[in-house]
Amino acid sequence: MNDAELHKKNFSCVYPLDGQRVLLVDPEKFENNILRQNRQHERQFTFDAAFGPNADHEEVHQATTAPLVDFVVAGYNATVFAYGPTGSGKTYTMVGSDKRPGLMMLLTRSLYDKINPHEFTVYLSYLEIYNEVIKDLLNPNAGVLDLLEDERGNVQVPGLSRVKAPNTNRILQILQEGNSRRTQEPTAANKTSSRSHALLQVTLYKNSVQHGKLFLIDLAGSERASQTKNRGQRLKEGAAINRSLLALGNVINALSSGNKGRYVNYRDSKLTRLLKDSLGGNSKTCMIAHVSPSSSNYDETYNTLVYANRAKNITTRITQNRPASADQPYEEAIKEIRKEAVRKSNMTHAVSSIQLNRDTDKSSSTSIEREPLRPILRWNNSVHRNHGSNAMSQNNDNRRFSSLFNSLKSQYLSNTEKQHKLREKLLKANHEACDVEMNRASKMAILTAWEKHNREDEEKFNDIIDRLKIDVTEQETRLSELHEMRQKIEKALRKGTETAASLESRMRALAKDQHQKEVIELLMKMADADAEKMALHSDSALQNLRIKKQESSLLKVHKYEQIADRLISGNLDDTEKEKLRQEYRMIKNQLNYHLIPLKQDSPMISWNSQLLSKRTSLHNALDLSMNDTFTINDFQLEQQKKKIKTPVRLPKIHTSNNNQLPPETQSDYGTEYPSALIKLPPINN
Structure with missing residues (x-):
């Protein structure tokens, strides 16, 4: 209660009993009113959560x-x-x-x-x-x-x-x-x-x-x-x-x-x-x-x-939001069904009008003319009835086939949407695998160089090396999980492709006119275009990831050049020169290991593109291996090994070995380990 309510000698009339119940007390309970003795003065209310006056915002938010x-x-x-x-x-x-x-x-x-x-x-x-x-x-x-x-x-x-x-x-x-x-x-x-x-x-x-x-x-x-x-x-x-x-x-x-x-x-x-x-x-x-809680505000x-x-008793039925593009194929299918229904309805009205005109013409003839022709009319009527029943049964068959065709078309659209969602999941897994593999390659290079290095300071950096090994192990575990996820998603995609082929063959068997055949062709093209679009999007996402890593490394190269220029100028005292030399060596080691995953010249081929090439090119496509991580297939890897790679060579600054370097505080790949401190040798491929 506030000061004004306390000044008026109001008292608290509502109490939270526990985390869900609230007790409300009528102020008239404490008045000696004989007329209201039998009135209910206390009421309990139960909610999903109840809070007292001392609850903070974070507590309310979490609950x-x-x-x-x-x-x-x-x-x-x-x-x-x-x-x-x-x-x-x-x-x-x-x-x-x-x-x-x-x-x-x-x-x-x-x-x-x-x-x-x-x-x-x-x-x-x-x-x-x-x-x-x-x-x-x-x-x-x-x-x-x-x-x-x-x-x-x-x-x-x-x-x-x-x-x-x-x-x-x-x-x-x-x-x-x-x-x-x-x-x-x-x-x-x-x-x-x-x-x-x-x-x-x-x-x-x-x-x-x-x-x-x-x-x-x-x-x-x-x-x-x-x-x-x-x-x-x-x-x-x-x-x-x-x-x-x-x-x-x-x-x-x-x-x-x-x-x-x-x-x-x-x-x-x-x-x-x-x-x-x-x-x-x-x-x-x-x-x-x-x-x-004030008694003056009881009502x-x-x-x-x-x-x-x-x-609390109101119930709502929530559904997941759908983008307008997802509903567009269904709306178009519904429009086509409505147009077809209107067209058939118009044809039925036209047949009824013709039959009505014929009956009118026949009724206008005289009774003398009708009498000798009665048997013939009966025979003609029976023929017309048989013909009408045959036409009606044929219309029913056409209507049934049309309904089945539309049902198969809806199933095909639903299957295409499921395939799109699976390709999105494959894209996310591919992107994460690419990022994890780049980080793992950089850290593995550090560990390999450390194993070859003389271990004078081994005890001093045991904790750092152990943490690096733990990180590499976790990344390898995550990579194996992503590969398992890839296999499951690709299996589901292949099953969806088989389902689409089955639906396509059934629709082609039911197609009775040119319009339905054109609808089938459009559905096929739509599914193929969606797969190609997702493959291009996946390739672009991997290239963007690689470009971001390259931009980060270029910034370090630029900083490296600035430090080298200052050292070459020579207008420095001994303290500044030693500090710049330490920073120079640290950035040099960072560049050596950061550029390792970026030295591949071949384009990055996404998992979606590999799966698409398998489906479209069949035996003429490259035999893509399931064991590759994110970049190239086995054939391209063998070709890549034959190429002569130009190593990244940086100028050396000769300093004394007695000086200790400051630890590295930040790395583009999430490594917060003093790569310069353990004096790793440069890597030349």
């Missing part, structure tokens, strides 16, 4: 919102919103302060810990709802924004700015910038009362495609005019806040009733329209209810706990 980060990274939507009366600490929980960051900062920080910044991109949008008007907190010049729904019922805010957040420091700046523009005014109940609902939208993109969303919402608190003593504009703001929270309460009541047929009115407020997906749609939602505390208890 409630931390699991939501994994859902967002996996491609789902998640929502966290703070609910409660004014002055109960909602903004403090969500936003926090500089020394104690709130859930908005903790959640985004956890999100960055779980993602790969080279693969994922994070964008932030921040808006507020003030008096049922939507404003952009990151772009105050945007003016009033509209709230619209697309054809699928998804709520959109056109014109809402989107800011890229490359790291957590930038996120903190964005939050501070947005919170500084949020509408806050003092009231009698709260000196820093938020007069608007704030919504932070964190959108996660994977390879430039929307992957998951995280909504963080700080609601304005419900108010009583008798407590806040608002007048004028503050009174209008309080009325707008209460109206939107009342609409939210009605939505919670409707969703928690268990009646699936009951109408849920989201359109009473812009707040409920924005929370439509969070409460009753495709999102995993966490509601953090805030209550004041607000009771209502908050009741709504929170009802919200």
Whole structure:
């Protein structure tokens, strides 16, 4: 409780019993009111987690919102919103302060810990709802924004700015910038009362495609005019806040009733329209209810706990987000099916019209003319009936074949999507294997040189060498795991290729017209193009990794040249000269070992490209070995051995052997060992 509540001699009326239960005590229990003796004065509420007044933000985050980060990274939507009366600490929980960051900062920080910044991109949008008007907190010049729904019922805010957040420091700046523009005014109940609902939208993109969303919402608190003593504009703001929270309460009541047929009115407020997906749609939602322990706020505390208890009973069915490109083949297939159905329907109407005209013409003939022709008409009618039944059965057969063809086509598209995901997994494993092999080659060169070196200082560097050996062993273990993963993925890809070939042959057998044959050819080309595109992407990823390593080594070469130029100039005292010589020798040894994995001149061929060449070229392709790691096949390796490699030779600086070198502090390959300190000889191939 705050000082004002203590000054009024209020007492605590709500107590956390344990990690999940909350006890609410009616202040009238301590009054000698005979008329209310039989009234229930104590109520217990059970939630997923309950916290006392001394709980910190990290504790709340770990118990409630931390699991939501994994859902967002996996491609789902998640929502966290703070609910409660004014002055109960909602903004403090969500936003926090500089020394104690709130859930908005903790959640985004956890999100960055779980993602790969080279693969994922994070964008932030921040808006507020003030008096049922939507404003952009990151772009105050945007003016009033509209709230619209697309054809699928998804709520959109056109014109809402989107800011890229490359790291957590930038996120903190964005939050501070947005919170500084949020509408806050003092009231009698709260000196820093938020007069608007704030919504932070964190959108996660994977390879430039929307992957998951995280909504963080700080609601304005419900108010009583008798407590806040608002007048004028503050009174209008309080009325707008209460109206939107009342609409939210009605939505919670409707969703928690268990009646699936009951109408849920989201359109009473812009707040409920924005929370439509969070409460009753495709999102995993966490509601953090805030209550004041003061006895003077008993009614607000009771209502908050009741709504929170009802919200606990709301269940949503979440599904993983799918990129629009993944649904495009299915949408096109559905359009084709609809066109075919319309075409057949038009043909049926045309046949019915012709038959109707014939019957009309026959009915216009006289009875005298009809009488002698009756047997013939009967015979003709029987012929027409037989012909009609045959045509009907033929139409049924065509319809059945068409339905089976469309089913096989859907199976083929689904199989193509599975193959694409398997190739993505193969790309990631290949990239990691390439990186691990480069690091292992560099460290193995250090160990080999150490074994050949005279071991005068063996005891001194035993710990360093042991750590190097442990690292090499771990990397070799990881490489074997990646190769096993490669074999499993390639086996699944080959099985998928066989499935695709089987589906193709069945579709070709069912194809009745030129249109269906063209659809089959397009499906084949689409699958082949996807495999070739993924192979090119894999080759490009490996080349980019190699280029980054080369750029890092070039920076060291540049620094090496600068130190050599300073030593050659000779305008140095003995202390500086000795220091530069030590640094010169350290960088020289680093270059010798860092350049070892980069000396191969042949292009890096990815696992996806090798698998593609096996599938397309068959016996004419190179016989690729499963034992190679990431770069070249056995045939290319034999050819490479025949080439004369030019060694990297660096000029030597002669110094005395009595001086000790400073340990190496950082290496591009993660090695923090004093390679210069153990005086390794240069490696010349």
